[in-house]
Amino acid sequence: xxxxxxxxxxxxxxxxxxxxxxxxxxxxxxxxxxxxxxxxxxxxxxxxxxxxxxxxxxxxxxxxxxxxxxxxxxxxxxxxxxxxxxxxxxxxxxxxxxxxxxxxxxxxxxxxxxxxxxxxxxxxxxxxxxxxxxxxxxxxxxxxxxxxxxxxxxxxxxxxxxxxxxxxxxxxxxxxxxxxxxxxxxxxxxxxxxxxxxxxxxxxxxxxxxxxxxxxxxxxxxxxxxxxxxxxxxxxxxxxxxxxxx
Numbered sequence: 001x002x003x004x005x006x007x008x009x010x011x012x013x014x015x016x017x018x019x020x021x022x023x024x025x026x027x028x029x030x031x032x033x034x035x036x037x038x039x040x041x042x043x044x045x046x047x048x049x050x051x052x053x054x055x056x057x058x059x060x061x062x063x064x065x066x067x068x069x070x071x072x073x074x075x076x077x078x079x080x081x082x083x084x085x086x087x088x089x090x091x092x093x094x095x096x097x098x099x100x101x102x103x104x105x106x107x108x109x110x111x112x113x114x115x116x117x118x119x120x121x122x123x124x125x126x127x128x129x130x131x132x133x134x135x136x137x138x139x140x141x142x143x144x145x146x147x148x149x150x151x152x153x154x155x156x157x158x159x160x161x162x163x164x165x166x167x168x169x170x171x172x173x174x175x176x177x178x179x180x181x182x183x184x185x186x187x188x189x190x191x192x193x194x195x196x197x198x199x200x201x202x203x204x205x206x207x208x209x210x211x212x213x214x215x216x217x218x219x220x221x222x223x224x225x226x227x228x229x230x231x232x233x234x235x236x237x238x239x240x241x242x243x244x245x246x
Contacts, residue, residue, distance in 0.1 A: 003137040003154060015133035022129025026122050040111075041118060049115055052104045053097035060096015064089030068221060087139065090127070091225045120190040121179035124198065128172035135165035142167075143210045164208045171201050192237040199229040 004011040027047070034043045065087050066073050098116075105112035134140040138153040142164035150160040175197055179190055203226040206212060212220040219227075 014136035015130075015139075018129045018133030018136060019126070022126045025129075026125050030119070030122065041115065045110070046115060046119065049101060049104070049112060052100050056100025056103075057093040057097035058088075060099070061088035061090065061093025063096070064092025067092075090130070091222060091229075094123075114187060117187045117190040118183050120194045121176045121183055123176075123194060124172040124179070125176040128169045128176065131165045131169040131172065135163060135169070139211070140165050140209065141211050142208050161210065162208050164205055167208070168201070168205050171205075172198075175201070189237055189240060192233045192240075195229050196233040196237070199226040199233065202226045203230070 002014050004013055005017075006012070027050075030046060031043055034041055034046070068089060069087070101112050101116060104110070131140070135151075138155055141153055142162035144159055145162035146160050147162075149163060151163045152158070152160055175194065178197075179194055182193065183190055203223050206220050206223045206226070209220075212222060215221055216224060
């Protein structure tokens with residue numbers, strides 16, 4: 001589609017710009033939300049937790065891509081800049097971000113879990129902009145499709161495809177809206193609702209993607225991870241349903 005746009009003669013990647021826009025809009029909304037409500041949550045603390053989770057997410061997402069596509073990283077001609085530009089895997093990034101938050105909780109003893117549950121809605125909000133970036137850059141593309149709303153990518157203009165990135169983005173925005181309204185009623189288990197519902201959506205959407213190889217039982221790596229996330233989300237939800245922790 002449009003992997004780059006020019007600004008003052010500089011080519012700027014639309015993927016990175018989409019994520020940047022999502023971060024700006026998301027945090028502006030959070031700032032207004034916390035400014036209007038007097039509660040136990042601090043915007044400064046929220047930004048700190050975001051930084052911790054993004055660091056873990058970046059590391060996890062890159063490690064996941066290295067594991068799935070090792071040929072991109074261990075060739076003789078691969079430079080560090082090229083390796084960083086190859087791509088990321090969302091699921092391992094999500095797990096990395098959550099892991100770093102848990103480590104931070106252990107070190108600081110702050111109420112990380114409360115923040116994670118109350119602001120779980122911002123995760124799919126940010127992710128939705130990332131998927132828009134995927135659509136613009138032409139990655140994570142859909143299966144061949146010649147119906148209504150089919151699109152052609154810049155690297156394969158002769159093939160019409162299903163815009164699965166935009167479909168996922170819409171689902172993520174709806175999931176974010178659901179979690180936001182739920183957070184106004186309760187802070188309990190919102191992160192598990194997010195993991196469960198996104199896991200279900202991602203499992204189904206993978207059937208509409210054409211860029212992921214099937215590795216086991218005719219399922220992609222993301223579908224296998226989705227199954228694990230759905231399973232453990234249900235287990236932890238049941239275990240914590242009557243717990244004051246989550």
